[in-house]
Amino acid sequence: MKLKLDNLFLSFKRPKVIKETMKKIETVVRSALRDQVVSAIKKEGVGGITIWHTQGQGAADPPLVGQYFSRENIVTIVPDSKVDVILDAIAQVACTGEKGDGKVFVTNVEQALDICTKQKGESAI
Numbered sequence: 822m823k824l825k826l827d828n829l830f831l832s833f834k835r836p837k838v839i840k841e842t843m844k845k846i847e848t849v850v851r852s853a854l855r856d857q858v859v860s861a862i863k864k865e866g867v868g869g870i871t872i873w874h875t876q877g878q879g880a881a882d883p884p885l886v887g888q889y890f891s892r893e894n895i896v897t898i899v900p901d902s903k904v905d906v907i908l909d910a911i912a913q914v915a916c917t918g919e920k921g922d923g924k925v926f927v928t929n930v931e932q933a934l935d936i937c938t939k940q941k942g943e944s945a946i
């Protein structure tokens with residue numbers, strides 16, 4: 822009986838483990854290739870995308886202050902399981918072989934909320 826009570830107590834105390842199952846993929850690409858990249862990642866089944874028109878410099882660019890290259894930053898939040906195929910799809914369409922083709926950055930996303938339905942996590946993306 823005591824053991825059972827202890828187990829009950831532990832189950833109440835156990836902290837909620839939040840499993841990270843989503844990633845943010847930020848793709849900085851030439852503006853002319855924006856639509857091709859979007860089309861390629863949509864084919865891999867991404868949900869929503871956000872696009873920022875940005876300015877930047879790469880590590881190999883001259884470090885001129887106040888002078889930047891125009892690029893598009895395509896942001897999408899995806900389930901972990903899709904990251905590899907999406908990165909491959911981006912590399913396929915966004916590589917011209919010239920300097921300045923861009924970069925892709927992947928980071929963990931802890932939570933997502935669909936504002937009105939209140940669905941969370943992967944159900945929200």
Ligand SMILES: Nc1ncnc2c1ncn2[C@@H]1O[C@H](COP(=O)(O)OP(=O)(O)OP(=O)(O)O)[C@@H](O)[C@H]1O
Nearest residue numbers: 849876877878879880881882890920921922923924
């Ligand atoms: N470390 C970084 N952090 C944030 N943004 C970056 C970083 N590196 C590159 N970028 C963005 O990506 C754009 C394209 O970078 P780019 O491909 O020119 O990088 P690079 O290091 O200069 O390599 P390359 O030899 O291909 O020119 C930059 O203009 C900038 O907006």
Ligand SMILES: [Mg+2]
Nearest residue numbers: 879881882921
């Ligand atoms: Mg460069």
